[in-house]
Amino acid sequence: MSLRHAALGLLTFGPASGYDLLQTFNGSLANVWPATQSQLYGELGKLAEAGLVTVTEEGARRRKEYALTDAGLAELKHWLTDVEPTVLRRNDMLLRVFFLGVVDHEQGEEFLRKREGQAVEHQSELRATQEAIAPETADLAVYGRIALEWGLRYTEMQRQWAAWAQEELAKARK
């Protein structure tokens, strides 16, 4: 049920069309809560029907601009403060680790090597976006910086873990 809240959240920055929101979902939210066009347009319809947003303007090319209503803002605040975030489940990569004994040691090591590389790569992407938005975030988007820091620490953790795991494997092999 969080696409709904992601949309409400984005509308706190100002009115926007489905198309506008989609750019954000594919941009800064891509690593946190991606959404497809199909899904978003459907959800905006439901949000309007539920009175959490309203159409404030109909522009060219059937463009509809949506704005948050009081009820929408209330729902967003409720979600932020009263609803417990779900703990992370379903980790594709870790599931594979569980069964890595099925293939031989070399392939196990290669798997971990790849994870290490992927973490490095992902981290450098995050650093790139960090530098791209650095100027304007003197104190403006504190929470944006905090979210980004999570990504940096996560990828760093993954990198170190994968390196450690390779050593463990080497030890176990002797």
Place this chain on the structure above:
Amino acid sequence: MSLRHAALGLLTFGPASGYDLLQTFNGSLANVWPATQSQLYGELGKLAEAGLVTVTEEGARRRKEYALTDAGLAELKHWLTDVEPTVLRRNDMLLRVFFLGVVDHEQGEEFLRKREGQAVEHQSELRATQEAIAPETADLAVYGRIALEWGLRYTEMQRQWAAWAQEELAKARK
């Protein structure tokens, strides 16, 4: 499509019934790839139909015991070595961070305090299971230990991040 591979993976440890597998999904796999009864029985049926597992025994109480076929093992290996794990997406908690500016500073700080507490709690649970399985894992379940270590490092990262974020907020508030 990973429930299928989780089931195949578990069957490499020996034949088992849907009910047996379910205990594992609710036990050691709960933090990695949970599955419901309803879903699992359905998937086992599809796996049998696809020839990746076979019913090796029909016991009391309609119990069916499944075993991996050669095709099933091949599919599992293929998934382990050739299919790239999906990078983690959709983080409920981080999505909230993005919009935390909507509520006041105190509530923002409380949110982060809760995350810190949750990380501590989750980590101590992991340590408990670590000690519970320690004796038998001298070198037996290397990959199990490696997966567990991921959890310990993840929760530690989250704890430190949440603490850091609270400091950043305090700084930004002055």
Place this chain on the structure above:
DNA sequence: ATTACCATGTAAGGGGTTACATGATTCC
């Protein structure tokens, strides 16, 4: 006998993905 546990299945509904479909406007 009753309770607890073993054991499997179906149905309804939500959320997500991919693909299909359509048309308006802007820019070259």
Place this chain on the structure above:
DNA sequence: GGAATCATGTAACCCCTTACATGGTAAT
């Protein structure tokens, strides 16, 4: 005029969750 972009919508399909439904077996 043609291509790129803006802009919205529908349909089919898969995965997952919750709830409902049924019955066998073991232990007290």
